[in-house]
Amino acid sequence: MDTPVAPRMMDLVAGTVPAIEPSLTVERVTKRFGSFVALDDVSLTVGRGEFVCFLGPSGCGKTTLLRAIAGLDPQDEGRIVQAGRDISALPPSARDFGIVFQSYALFPNMTVSANIGYGLVSLGRRREQIEARVRELLSLVGLADQAWKYPSQLSGGQQQRVALARAIAMDPGLLLLDEPLSALDALVRAHLREEIKALQRRLGITTIMVTHDQEEALSIADRVVVMNRGRIEQVGAPDTVYRHPDTLFVAGFVGRMNALPGVVVEGGAVAVGSVRFAAHAAARLAPGSPVQLCLRPEDVLPEDARHAGTRLAATVRGIEYLGSIARAALDAQGVQLTAEVQDTALRRLQLRPGARIEVVVPPDRILLFPRDP
Numbered sequence: 001m002d003t004p005v006a007p008r009m010m011d012l013v014a015g016t017v018p019a020i021e022p023s024l025t026v027e028r029v030t031k032r033f034g035s036f037v038a039l040d041d042v043s044l045t046v047g048r049g050e051f052v053c054f055l056g057p058s059g060c061g062k063t064t065l066l067r068a069i070a071g072l073d074p075q076d077e078g079r080i081v082q083a084g085r086d087i088s089a090l091p092p093s094a095r096d097f098g099i100v101f102q103s104y105a106l107f108p109n110m111t112v113s114a115n116i117g118y119g120l121v122s123l124g125r126r127r128e129q130i131e132a133r134v135r136e137l138l139s140l141v142g143l144a145d146q147a148w149k150y151p152s153q154l155s156g157g158q159q160q161r162v163a164l165a166r167a168i169a170m171d172p173g174l175l176l177l178d179e180p181l182s183a184l185d186a187l188v189r190a191h192l193r194e195e196i197k198a199l200q201r202r203l204g205i206t207t208i209m210v211t212h213d214q215e216e217a218l219s220i221a222d223r224v225v226v227m228n229r230g231r232i233e234q235v236g237a238p239d240t241v242y243r244h245p246d247t248l249f250v251a252g253f254v255g256r257m258n259a260l261p262g263v264v265v266e267g268g269a270v271a272v273g274s275v276r277f278a279a280h281a282a283a284r285l286a287p288g289s290p291v292q293l294c295l296r297p298e299d300v301l302p303e304d305a306r307h308a309g310t311r312l313a314a315t316v317r318g319i320e321y322l323g324s325i326a327r328a329a330l331d332a333q334g335v336q337l338t339a340e341v342q343d344t345a346l347r348r349l350q351l352r353p354g355a356r357i358e359v360v361v362p363p364d365r366i367l368l369f370p371r372d373p
């Protein structure tokens with residue numbers, strides 16, 4: 001098992017700051033719609049060849065930031081620098097990016113080939129050159145046999161591949177994707193997600209993808225930018241934002257979390273109702289401090305002698321069966337906890353509503369955030 005220290009140091013090196021040269025720098029960008037502040041002093045650096053996801057709840061400003069980077073909705077304050085060039089005031093046509101939107105936005109009266117080649121034609125490239133490039137792109141996105149179809153004759157996933165091919169046709173320095181997968185069903189979505197990742201790796205193209213799906217962001221991104229109410233809450237590698245959230249918002253938004261109001265007590269512990277949770281993080285706080293105690297469901301361990309920690313008697317109130325894992329709602333000495341257990345453990349322990357078990361909470365797994373009293 002990891003010590004809690006090792007990943008943190010690794011994350012500091014690999015996660016927080018891109019080690020490679022910056023491809024895009026957003027400096028103190030603010031965007032208002034009337035009196036509403038959609039982006040509030042946002043700063044961010046994206047490294048060359050990096051895959052970054054903007055993750056956050058609906059309305060937090062993800063699309064607004066992407067559109068500012070594209071020049072589609074210019075910022076009111078701040079600067080955007082791409083590859084060393086200040087692009088803040090340039091129109092979209094003078095910037096170097098390809099973009100894919102949530103809705104397919106293909107030209108309905110043009111074939112797949114014509115859609116993909118559109119930008120090359122308008123650049124006035126030679127016909128053979130365009131045809132060769134379109135063929136290359138078609139095979140890159142797995143649509144070699146669909147070249148003469150029209151968008152309406154394609155599935156949603158195929159249409160998004162066309163949009164993707166069109167976006168990279170001119171070899172842009174930056175690929176912007178605004179929820180490109182959200183209109184697709186779960187299977188197609190997971191599949192295309194892997195394809196986008198593979199394609200991005202292969203081309204080495206700097207990519208920003210907007211999503212409000214945390215699983216999507218964690219699985220695809222080199223770094224995740226977690227946004228809330230027009231601000232960036234945290235930027236980090238997927239495992240950093242998951243294991244070491246900087247704020248209560250990130251803790252609750254990325255992954256599932258038990259969040260319990262408690263008070264720090266003597267001896268490196270937190271009292272929640274009648275339960276005292278031993279917590280390493282409590283040692284740094286003054287007794288009496290009100291805190292929000294956060295604990296991942298997978299860190300509530302059903303009776304397992306190998307783990308040291310706070311042991312609690314619990315009654316199973318309900319089980320949500322999810323296949324490889326199950327989520328159990330527990331009443332642990334009056335504290336309501338959600339635990340996630342592997343299917344194998346579920347069977348071994350014969351967990352079912354009404355069952356009485358013992359759970360262990362390791363003290364190094366507890367995160368504490370300040371709470372207003």
Ligand SMILES: Nc1ncnc2c1ncn2[C@@H]1O[C@H](COP(=O)(O)OP(=O)(O)OP(=O)(O)O)[C@@H](O)[C@H]1O
Nearest residue numbers: 033036038056057058059060061062063064065212
């Ligand atoms: N053209 C506009 N005029 C006025 N308000 C706008 C405009 N565009 C966006 N907003 C507001 O700015 C905020 C951020 O919008 P944005 O589209 O960036 O959110 P988002 O994070 O992309 O959300 P979603 O996940 O729903 O797409 C929202 O409150 C939205 O209503």
Ligand SMILES: [Mg+2]
Nearest residue numbers: 062063064210
């Ligand atoms: Mg959006």
